[in-house]
Amino acid sequence: MRNLNGNKSKFVYQVKGLNLWYGDKQVLKDINMKVLENEITAIIGPSGCGKSTFVKTLNRMTDNIPIVRTEGEILYNSQDIFNSEMKVEELRTKVGMVFQKPNPFPKSIFENVVYGPKIHGIKSKKTLMEIAEQSLRGAALWEEVKDRLSDNAYGLSGGQQQRLCIARTMAVSPEVILMDEPTASLDPVATMKIEELMEDLKKEYTIIIVTHNMQQAARISDKTAFFLSGELIEFDKTNKVFGNPADKRTEDYITGRFG
Amino acid sequence: MGINTNIKKVKRGVNMRTNFDKELDLLNKELIKMGSLVEDKIKAAVEALINRDANLAKNIIERDIEVDNMERDIESKCLKLILRQQPVAGDLRLISSILKMITDLERIGDHAQDISEISLLILNEKYIKELTHIPQMAEVVIYMVKRSIDAFVNHDMDLAHEVIKLDDKVDYLFDIIKDELILLIREDADNGEQAINFLMIAKYFERIGDHAENIAEWVVFSITGEHVN
Secondary structure: OOOOOOOOOEEEEEEEEEEEEEEEEEEEEEEEEEOOOOOOEEOOOOOOOOOOHHHHHHHHHHHHHHOOOEEEEEEEEEEEEEOOOHHHHHHHHHHEEEEOOOOOOOEEEEHHHHHHHHHHOOOOOHHHHHHHHHHHHOOOHHHOHHHHHOEEEHOOOOOHHHHHHHHHHOOOOOEEEEEEOOOOOOOOHHHHHHHHHHOOOOOOOOOEEOOOOHHHHHHHHEEEEEEOOOEEEEEEEHHHHHOOOOOOHHHHHOOOOOO | OOOOOOOOOOOOOOOOOHHHHHHHHHHHHHHHHHHHHHHHHHHHHHHHHHHHEEHHHHHHHHHHHHHHHHHHHHHHHHHHHHHHHOOOOOHHHHHHHHHHHHHHHHHHHHHHHHHHHHHHHHHOOOOOOOHHHHHHHHHHHHHHHHHHHHHOOOOOOHHHHHHHHHHHHHHHHHHHHHHHHHHHHHHHHHHHHHHHHHHHHHHHHHHHHHHHHHHHHHHHHHHHOOOOO
């Protein structure tokens, strides 16, 4: 199997027959989907279609909701994440998440980035500094903050805060970065920076991004998944989904006929 | 005094993209208009040639600007829609197909003008032969242009394929005309000049057939997203 970059590739995720309920309400219905490494997968669909729930299930963030019940398998590197042997903390280290609203900690820029590595027991000041620089460079923020690493992260602009959150995610060297509408609260310039960054990031990471912005999905992703009422309606190469979708419901949604 | 309970009603149908659809509809209508204008020009060009009508031929040449203007107008409407609506899927294929089709239509208009320019050179002379195959060619390409636009408007794949196939007939007629003209030149070298002019006219009709075929291929693309092989 080769990914879209032409590299020999493996499936990072294989979702098989995933069902999910919030109490009595079923919000994900028999989802089957495979995610190749080093690809950007965009998840689109109207509000309430289950796309955020789906993404949160991928690193078991939905565990925190007591009324959630799941069925089916999610294989992460061939290992079922619902299996009792799966260590959730490890999973979340390998599968990082960036949210719609930038959520830096009320700490310095430096402390934000090295928060994860510190928890993982790294104490050497030199190593932490290296991780911070690498992560901030990776998130295309280094040049803007290198002279004020001890400043409070709240002093950064929204776009910078979001890139800081990406750096913080990168600092624990994940394999997958999940993004839930990461640019929804950013202006066009900050959005463009994040999108450019994602193109660089996919060389090292696998990215799954939820977005309400059709043009963004079309611009940045290799594959697009369209969710509707908890079902995965269509999952294909982005050029296909936006150029010539197979399902009429996909066409109707992306051309603005409903949603 | 009570509050005004007459809340302004804003009409909105089930379809949320009324404005976009209206503009697409307008675009369709303009394309039909351009198509029939071009069709009329080919008809006039062949008529001027057969009836040796210099005034009609001149009129075709002078009015070429009409087709050019329509092309510009439709083109700018397409670009506006791309800019403002950022179309995807069927909408994107529709608009990009229109952009390509108007180029073909404009070229057809140019060829009608080319034919008229050559007609003006020869219509005062005695024709070296009776015109039979050129009017036949004209008839086929006029039909092709008309039906390619019909196929577009009605999303009619069968019709589009019929147009694509008809181009073989045009090519066949062109070959017959070419062979006839070669014979006429062999018979009498003095026929040469007019024979070459007729050959060019036939070639322009043959090109019109190619452009009509292109239009039909864009119809197929706009419906299926796939190009005809």
